[in-house]
Amino acid sequence: MEQKLEQKPKFIVNEEEYQNFKKGPSLSIEGRFISVALIQSIFTNDDLFAYTKSFFEEKYSSFYICLNDLQYLSYNRLILIKAIEETFKKGYLSDAYQDKYMTLKDMVSPRALLRKYNNDVFCITIDNNKYEIPARFFLDFLFLDDNLYNNVINSSDSTIFNIPKEKFIYALVSFIKEEEIITKYELDAKFKRRFMNLSYSEVIDIQALNRFNQPTDVLHTQVNINPSLKDAITKDMPDNLSLLEKAIYIYLKMCLILSYDDEYLVGEKGTITRNHSDMAYISSITPDNPKIVCYEFNIIYARLLSELGIIFKSTYSNSNKENYGDAHVFLEYRIDNLLLKADSCKTILQNDMARVKMGLAPKGIECVNNNEKSKAFYQNILAKMHSLVLKVAGKENIEVSFARLVQEYKSIHDSIEVSLEEKLDIMLSKVNDASLLGIDALSYILVLKNIIFNGYETNNNFFYVVVKSKLDPVDKQNSMASAVFIINTLGISEDQSATRYFYYAPGMPLKEMSKEELEYDFNEGSLAYIETGSPAIPGINYGGKR
Amino acid sequence: MINELRKINQKLIQEYQDDLSKLKTQLIIEKILEKDDCFFHIDIETAYSILKDLHISEENIKDVYKHLIDIRKGN
Numbered sequence: 157m158e159q160k161l162e163q164k165p166k167f168i169v170n171e172e173e174y175q176n177f178k179k180g181p182s183l184s185i186e187g188r189f190i191s192v193a194l195i196q197s198i199f200t201n202d203d204l205f206a207y208t209k210s211f212f213e214e215k216y217s218s219f220y221i222c223l224n225d226l227q228y229l230s231y232n233r234l235i236l237i238k239a240i241e242e243t244f245k246k247g248y249l250s251d252a253y254q255d256k257y258m259t260l261k262d263m264v265s266p267r268a269l270l271r272k273y274n275n276d277v278f279c280i281t282i283d284n285n286k287y288e289i290p291a292r293f294f295l296d297f298l299f300l301d302d303n304l305y306n307n308v309i310n311s312s313d314s315t316i317f318n319i320p321k322e323k324f325i326y327a328l329v330s331f332i333k334e335e336e337i338i339t340k341y342e343l344d345a346k347f348k349r350r351f352m353n354l355s356y357s358e359v360i361d362i363q364a365l366n367r368f369n370q371p372t373d374v375l376h377t378q379v380n381i382n383p384s385l386k387d388a389i390t391k392d393m394p395d396n397l398s399l400l401e402k403a404i405y406i407y408l409k410m411c412l413i414l415s416y417d418d419e420y421l422v423g424e425k426g427t428i429t430r431n432h433s434d435m436a437y438i439s440s441i442t443p444d445n446p447k448i449v450c451y452e453f454n455i456i457y458a459r460l461l462s463e464l465g466i467i468f469k470s471t472y473s474n475s476n477k478e479n480y481g482d483a484h485v486f487l488e489y490r491i492d493n494l495l496l497k498a499d500s501c502k503t504i505l506q507n508d509m510a511r512v513k514m515g516l517a518p519k520g521i522e523c524v525n526n527n528e529k530s531k532a533f534y535q536n537i538l539a540k541m542h543s544l545v546l547k548v549a550g551k552e553n554i555e556v557s558f559a560r561l562v563q564e565y566k567s568i569h570d571s572i573e574v575s576l577e578e579k580l581d582i583m584l585s586k587v588n589d590a591s592l593l594g595i596d597a598l599s600y601i602l603v604l605k606n607i608i609f610n611g612y613e614t615n616n617n618f619f620y621v622v623v624k625s626k627l628d629p630v631d632k633q634n635s636m637a638s639a640v641f642i643i644n645t646l647g648i649s650e651d652q653s654a655t656r657y658f659y660y661a662p663g664m665p666l667k668e669m670s671k672e673e674l675e676y677d678f679n680e681g682s683l684a685y686i687e688t689g690s691p692a693i694p695g696i697n698y699g700g701k702r
Numbered sequence: 703m704i705n706e707l708r709k710i711n712q713k714l715i716q717e718y719q720d721d722l723s724k725l726k727t728q729l730i731i732e733k734i735l736e737k738d739d740c741f742f743h744i745d746i747e748t749a750y751s752i753l754k755d756l757h758i759s760e761e762n763i764k765d766v767y768k769h770l771i772d773i774r775k776g777n
Contacts, residue, residue: 571747
């Protein structure tokens with residue numbers, strides 16, 4: 157075994173030793189395999205012991221047993237100490253090495269942890285304020301007995317060691333993470349559990365701290381919102397709402413006024429579609445010209461939030477920078493201790509613009525905090541604002557308790573069996589009656605599908621595929637979203653000859669088509685799948701995903 | 703249509719004052735019917751069961767149900 161290189165935190169071994177450490181008998185410690193021969197060598201080879209001791213003393217940040225720069229073995233202190241204990245237990249090391257072992261063991265003990273940080277001060281900036289906190293405070297806090305610990309956590313006192321409680325916990329979690337305390341010291345389960353609970357904001361919510369302190373987006377400053385749109389969104393908003401309530405109110409009101417543009421869904425490059433990628437077009441969006449896509453919803457919402465003084469960030473699916481008009485975008489922002497994500501077009505057919513219009517709870521605006529109290533607080537505000545916005549618009553809210561009521565009803569009643577034929581008849585007649593246009597119509601049909609058919613039926617008897625249809629065969633850039641219904645009461649995979657196809661264009665009567673007619677339309681290009689990943693229409697072999 | 707169901711439900715609540723099991727059912731239905739578009743949030747089998755509990759005759763259930771899942775005016 158060669159001498160280690162003092163300047164580099166590596167211990168070089170030869171090929172034979174390396175292969176022995178890599179392939180010889182090993183122990184499984186916390187999901188890692190570690191060589192028994194390596195552990196034995198730590199105690200039998202003075203140089204390797206000295207290297208290991210230096211690593212335990214934190215003279216080196218890593219423990220590397222290297223054959224060369226590309227082939228090496230690396231372990232943290234706790235895996236090493238547990239492997240050493242296991243090696244002793246199994247009798248692979250004699251008691252003659254106990255003293256050396258105890259030397260290493262002491263270096264990972266809680267006593268060593270307290271010794272090391274006894275006089276250190278941890279400096280951290282939280283929400284633009286600087287804090288200097290003795291590291292000992294963090295450790296004393298995590299080592300408190302249960303009663304005291306719970307008293308401090310649950311007390312109404314807003315400070316710990318005279319530091320605001322949330323800030324203290326945030327600093328504590330940062331300290332433990334930065335110093336890698338959990339992987340360097342043998343700490344009891346209680347210490348680790350407390351740290352995990354605190355770092356996941358389970359008891360005290362620190363998740364929003366140090367987030368969204370500085371504005372990053374700039375594009376919203378360059379857009380003009382049409383005054384009639386802004387007025388329609390904000391005119392009925394009560395002045396006494398909190399900042400969070402205003403932010404949610406504006407989102408919901410935008411959902412009521414605006415609609416997703418179905419032409420954009422079909423992905424053509426027509427004039428209207430090009431408009432959606434042009435920031436100058438934003439000023440022409442009004443309550444009477446409400447068709448938008450994610451870019452416009454995002455930037456209009458961002459602009460309105462900025463006017464409330466809220467700091468946010470747009471996240472584009474294909475870029476770390478603002479990339480208007482090129483890929484899906486959503487907005488994230490912070491209000492006090494809440495982190496919110498607003499993505500009105502999270503799923504296009506069930507987008508929040510369609511959902512809110514139907515009186516359904518929005519799904520695209522959400523609180524991303526882990527803390528249950530924060531989530532509950534947010535849900536209450538969301539429900540309150542949802543009711544307010546619907547009330548202002550003369551609509552009614554669907555409350556959360558409703559699902560519980562239905563469940564209670566079901567628990568005392570058997571459902572009535574409804575035949576598949578009857579379900580299909582209801583579905584087709586409702587589709588024919590639907591007076592909605594564009595995506596709103598397709599969303600309505602999706603709601604019907606969900607209440608009329610069960611999971612088995614939607615897998616075997618009733619399919620619903622959104623496609624794009626060319627409105628003008630010559631100008632193929634002019635398209636709209638439409639749908640094909642595929643029905644087979646025997647089961648699509650059972651007997652394809654019994655499959656019936658219906659074409660649905662929003663606002664038009666349902667039209668039954670033969671398989672050949674549909675194939676012809678796909679072949680001619682007057683019908684097409686929206687994208688190659690779209691679900692395929694059974695029996696139609698033109699694109700789509702099977 | 704929903705208002706007519708509410709009226710039937712109120713009548714049945716009065717009628718079942720001495721039959722706790724049936725009364726409980728009608729009281730739950732009363733709560734469900736508070737939502738104008740409640741039938742957009744209930745599977746068809748449960749919806750049919752509710753309509754049967756409201757004494758809608760078997761031959762009318764389908765038509766009543768279809769009416770209840772009309773998209774509301776003004777949406």
